[in-house]
Amino acid sequence: MSPIALVSVSDKKNIIPFCKELVEQFNYKILSSGGTAKHLIEAKIPVTKVADFTNSPEILGGRVKTLHPKIHGGILAKRTDEEHKKDIEDNNLELINLVVVNLYPFKKTIDQGAEWEDAIENIDIGGPSMIRSAAKNHKDVSVLVDPSQYQNFLEESKKGELKDSYKAKLALEAFQHTADYDTAISNWIRKERDLQSSKYIESYPLIKTLRYGENPHQKAFWYGLSNIGWNSAEQIQGKDLSYNNLLDLESALSTVLEFGYTEKDELTNDMFASVILKHNNPCGASISNSASKAFLNALECDSVSAFGGIVAFNANVDSETAIHLKDIFLECVVAPSFDEEALEILKVKKNLRILKFSKDQLPKKIQNSTKSIMGGLLVQDTDDIEEKTENWISVTNKNPSNQITCDLNFAWKICKHVKSNAIVIAKDQKTIGIGAGQMNRVGAAKIALKAAGRLCSDAVLASDGFFPFADTVELANEYGIKSIIQPGGSLRDQESIDMCNSKGISMVFTQKRHFLH
Numbered sequence: 001m002s003p004i005a006l007v008s009v010s011d012k013k014n015i016i017p018f019c020k021e022l023v024e025q026f027n028y029k030i031l032s033s034g035g036t037a038k039h040l041i042e043a044k045i046p047v048t049k050v051a052d053f054t055n056s057p058e059i060l061g062g063r064v065k066t067l068h069p070k071i072h073g074g075i076l077a078k079r080t081d082e083e084h085k086k087d088i089e090d091n092n093l094e095l096i097n098l099v100v101v102n103l104y105p106f107k108k109t110i111d112q113g114a115e116w117e118d119a120i121e122n123i124d125i126g127g128p129s130m131i132r133s134a135a136k137n138h139k140d141v142s143v144l145v146d147p148s149q150y151q152n153f154l155e156e157s158k159k160g161e162l163k164d165s166y167k168a169k170l171a172l173e174a175f176q177h178t179a180d181y182d183t184a185i186s187n188w189i190r191k192e193r194d195l196q197s198s199k200y201i202e203s204y205p206l207i208k209t210l211r212y213g214e215n216p217h218q219k220a221f222w223y224g225l226s227n228i229g230w231n232s233a234e235q236i237q238g239k240d241l242s243y244n245n246l247l248d249l250e251s252a253l254s255t256v257l258e259f260g261y262t263e264k265d266e267l268t269n270d271m272f273a274s275v276i277l278k279h280n281n282p283c284g285a286s287i288s289n290s291a292s293k294a295f296l297n298a299l300e301c302d303s304v305s306a307f308g309g310i311v312a313f314n315a316n317v318d319s320e321t322a323i324h325l326k327d328i329f330l331e332c333v334v335a336p337s338f339d340e341e342a343l344e345i346l347k348v349k350k351n352l353r354i355l356k357f358s359k360d361q362l363p364k365k366i367q368n369s370t371k372s373i374m375g376g377l378l379v380q381d382t383d384d385i386e387e388k389t390e391n392w393i394s395v396t397n398k399n400p401s402n403q404i405t406c407d408l409n410f411a412w413k414i415c416k417h418v419k420s421n422a423i424v425i426a427k428d429q430k431t432i433g434i435g436a437g438q439m440n441r442v443g444a445a446k447i448a449l450k451a452a453g454r455l456c457s458d459a460v461l462a463s464d465g466f467f468p469f470a471d472t473v474e475l476a477n478e479y480g481i482k483s484i485i486q487p488g489g490s491l492r493d494q495e496s497i498d499m500c501n502s503k504g505i506s507m508v509f510t511q512k513r514h515f516l517h
Contacts, residue, residue, distance in 0.1 A: 002029045004074070005098040006050075008036050008066065008127065010105055011147060016043045018100075018150040026157060028098070033058065033065050053094075066126040075099060075133040079140045099134035099143045103127040103177075107184050116192065123185055128178045138171035139164070145177040179203060200370075200379055207231050213243045222246065232361045233334070236343060238353030245310070245332055245353065252277040252312035253334055253357065255417040259287055261314045261359050263337040273314040274298045275414075276306045281437065283309060285414045286430035291335075292321040297430040299328075302451065310334070317342050325349075383416065387512060393488070395497050398506040400483045404460060408485040408508060411462035416514040420464050423448040423472075425481070427459035441465065445472045449479045456480045464514045466490040470499040477503040487513035 005028045009015055019040055022028035032040055033050035040047045050065055051057050058065040074096040078084045088095070104124040114122070134143035142162060144153055149170070156166055183203040190197050204223035213220035220243040224231045230246060241249075252275050259273035274294035276284040283305035286297030291313050299306055306328060313321075313335035322342035325333060332353040333346075346354060371378045389409055394400065400408060411426035418424060418436045423444040425433035433452030435444030441463060449456055457480035466489045467473065473496050476484060484500065488509030500507045 002027050003097040004029045004031055004094060005100060006031045006066075006071070006075070006096050006130065007040070007100045008033055008050075008130070009100065009102045010124075010127075011102050012036070012039055013147040014150055015100075015147070016040065016045065018147075018154070019043075019045050021154055022098075025154075031096070034062060063125065066130055070094070071096070071130065072133050075130065075141055076137050077140075078137070095140075096134075097141060099130050099141060101127050101130050101134075101143070102145050102147075103131075103181055106181065106188075110184075110188050119188065124181070128181060131174050131178055135171040135174035138167045138174075142167055143170050143174045145174050149173070180205075200377060208240075210243050211240070218243075228361060228363055230357075233355045233357040236338070236354040236356055237347065237350065238332070239351050241332075241353060247280060248277050248310040249312070249332055249334055249355070251280050251417060252282075252310045255282055255285065255414065256312040256314045257362075258413040258416070259314050261336055261362065263316060263359060271314075275312045276301075276309050277312070278305045278309040281419055282414055282417055282431070282434060284431055284434075287410060288429065290320070291315055291317055292324060295321055295324055299324075301431045301434070303328075306330075319345055322346050383514060383516075385512065387412075387510065391511070392485075393509045393511065394506065395488070395493075395509050396500045396505065396507045398501075398504060400460075400506040400508060404483045404506065405508075407460045408462065408483055411460050412485050412510065415462040415464050416516070418464065418516065420515040420517060422462075422464040422514075422516065424462040425449060425452045425456060425459050426462065427455060432456070432459060441467060442469075442471045442475060445475055449475060449481075452479070458482050460485065462486070464516070466493065466513070467496045468492060470495040472496075473499040473503070473505065473507075477505060481505060483507065485510060487511060489513070 003026065005022055007015065007019060007030055019030055023030065023045060030040060030045060030047045031050060031053055032047050037047050037049050054068040054070045056068055069091065070093060073091060073093045077088050077093060077095060104122045104127065106122045109122040110119050131143055131145060134141045142153065144150065156162055180203040183201045186201060189195065204225065207222040207224050210220040210222055212218055226232065230249065255275045256273050259271050271287055272289065272291045272294045273287045274291060275282055276298045284298035284301035286294045288294040288297055295311065308329055308331055310332045311325065311330055316337045316339065317335045318339045319341035322345040326346055326349055330352055332355065334355040334357050336358055337356060338354065346352060367382065368379050369382050389405060407426050407429065410429050411424045414431055415422050415424040418434060421438045421441045421444045423435040424431055425448045432455045433448035435448035438444035438447065452459065459481055460483045461476050461481045463472065463486040466487050468490055469492060473484065483506040485508045488511060497507065
């Protein structure tokens, strides 16, 4: 008796040559319905329609066609179970050996902005049911859910009886396929109806297995979407991205995005931004009237830490900038675009990873950030609140000048991306000292102020959290800091305000904090 293949696919890529080989090489009988049956018949492939196989017509506008005992009985029947054998005989079931199904294009439909009812009609019911039935009974039934599996199935079939390990792998991929599909549907309903979900469900395909994680003894894998984010960035040259590269690139780009992002000349002259990042903390940042000047200013902040770092730009990288980039050892450079002359210059650094990340590849909005903990995930809104300087409060007798306010704004944006406790010293739109990730705030201030040294005169200080005591203000005064920006909110705020007033320092409260753990 000929084996039976049930074929019902939305994505019809390679289905005709695959079914031809099933029929001609392996003597399969093809069972199909709807558009797939029509497609195969037009290609002169012999097909038995599902309605003829079940003696039941398609009903409800095609919503019900494969949901039938003869279909699912033929898939789910255990071939060696005596009770199942009796049911097969009593119900005149024909055994189905292969299920080739992929699903209605729900993701594509919603990505195109479909209305609610249209999206609902693109939720496949029969397809997932057949896939799950076949995957459950994978000991006896093979299941294919993607055209990329066809050739390998044919090759394995030519070897003789399919191995249990191969069929189990197909079952795994099948259940992952339906889980991914259901995840897309549930997340769409949650977003469309603004519902609070009792479960956090996301589904990302494997992009690649990385060489290792943070350390060589740790395995690491990169999962994500193919059409947006880092997987869509164009890597122009250099070695494969590592786990640590990706973490640092994310932080560097997130920081530089504070100052806009464009491929060519839409930025105002003083908004070309460059951020140098090392171990997930900025070690230098600047905005200036050119990408080259912004990079050199950022490099001045901490040229020692910049060695082996990541550099991000918010605008096109030209040849002048490339000349400076090639003079130091860097792991990665990311920008929205590069001049051809710049790429030619950077070719000499063959291991340098150069990534073009265009504006169109940026997610429109990242709603959540997640961190794993033992036994779960922590999920929060991203820290992307829009802040306006007009909402800040000047709390001291002395108000900051316009120039100082510009530096405060710059320092505050950088401070947001420094691990807490965070202190940033800035002057003339560039960082001159950064204290990151300290256990107390005055400790972070000591590091940042010492790094800046004599450059602190007339500079500004930004703190990601409030001051519990006036000691940071007192220390800042010793170095010549002229203005401070911080969230405010301490029970002892007045002590810091009084200290500023006694030292002639202006201080601004933003009323928003930016802890980063």
